[in-house]
Amino acid sequence: PLKNTSVADPYQYVKGDLVDLTVNIHKELQSRNKELTELAKYYFDGKGKAIRPAIALMTAKAINQHLGIINSEVLELQKKVAMAAEMIHTASLVHDDVIDVSEMRRGKPSANGIWGQPKSAVAGDFIISAATRVMAQLNDADVLICISQVVADLVQGEFLQMGTRESESDRFNHYLLKTFKKTATIMANSCKAVSILAGCDSHLQNVAYDYGRYIGLTFQIVDDLLDFISDSSLLGKPGLADLKLGLATAPVLFAAEQYPELNVLIMRRFSQPGDVQTALECVLNSDGLERTKELARQHCQEAQRQARQLNPSEFRNGMEALAQLVLQRLK
Ligand code: FPP
Ligand code: MG
Numbered sequence: 001p002l003k004n005t006s007v008a009d010p011y012q013y014v015k016g017d018l019v020d021l022t023v024n025i026h027k028e029l030q031s032r033n034k035e036l037t038e039l040a041k042y043y044f045d046g047k048g049k050a051i052r053p054a055i056a057l058m059t060a061k062a063i064n065q066h067l068g069i070i071n072s073e074v075l076e077l078q079k080k081v082a083m084a085a086e087m088i089h090t091a092s093l094v095h096d097d098v099i100d101v102s103e104m105r106r107g108k109p110s111a112n113g114i115w116g117q118p119k120s121a122v123a124g125d126f127i128i129s130a131a132t133r134v135m136a137q138l139n140d141a142d143v144l145i146c147i148s149q150v151v152a153d154l155v156q157g158e159f160l161q162m163g164t165r166e167s168e169s170d171r172f173n174h175y176l177l178k179t180f181k182k183t184a185t186i187m188a189n190s191c192k193a194v195s196i197l198a199g200c201d202s203h204l205q206n207v208a209y210d211y212g213r214y215i216g217l218t219f220q221i222v223d224d225l226l227d228f229i230s231d232s233s234l235l236g237k238p239g240l241a242d243l244k245l246g247l248a249t250a251p252v253l254f255a256a257e258q259y260p261e262l263n264v265l266i267m268r269r270f271s272q273p274g275d276v277q278t279a280l281e282c283v284l285n286s287d288g289l290e291r292t293k294e295l296a297r298q299h300c301q302e303a304q305r306q307a308r309q310l311n312p313s314e315f316r317n318g319m320e321a322l323a324q325l326v327l328q329r330l331k
């Protein structure tokens, strides 16, 4: 069983910062074009989980405590990393909804649903430019390298997702690499960036990076699980989206070990009539969902183990509690 950290709601430690974050992001997205600004700000409605900035800020506070940093100027710089992480993530969602032709996001019409594909695509670029400007204000080349790596990884993750591995034995590694690049890189690199700003040595930078990496992998593995078990009204988007997009995630990959006939469907990306239904039935009859849960649990524990390398503090507990929250989330 997982160690039960005593923090009931880790968000309490970063709530105020997250309110400022949304306000500051809105400021960065001002432009002379009213429609562009409206579109760019559309997903920053303060209703998202803001899990990425929460992770970066909690890690920043735990590390500052660990190093005895009481200088609030350092935290002000670290907040800009949290801000850029949320902006890059959201820009990628604006692009993602264009690519996936999604009509809904978080229970409301997607940006492309309202403004159309061309305007959404360029507005995503506009958000990236604003995030780049925020990062440039930090005057730190190593931090800039971390954050540019995030954008490169997101793009490569999307490319990985568009391809299917021929060999069954490669598929799981391909899935984990895709998952890192698509989701975990942003947590890993923003945690590393805040540790650089705190002046951490390379060991502590790696601790921060690995914490972000493991919590990010946990997040996406849970996401892949929820796509199978959650109700679309809870998700705010249709369920079984991955199968419908041709994507084989952990539940299907595990199920294919018990039902090898799934491999043909995986290779053709569930494109024939009935494929999605067949795959779903195999997953539900297999132990794929249970094994996916176990995989998420292991990654969560690993994130918590990284956090415990820091000196004890309420923020370190907050890091552990955030990992737990990511594991247990329902949407
Ligand atoms: C959501 O995945 C999408 C991502 C996590 C990343 C998308 C990345 C790109 C579109 C590359 C371009 C990147 C930038 C920075 C502009 P999903 O479609 O599985 O999840 P969903 O259910 O939230 O749509
Ligand atoms: Mg999508």
Ligand code: MG
Binding pocket: 096, 099, 100
């Ligand atoms: Mg997508």
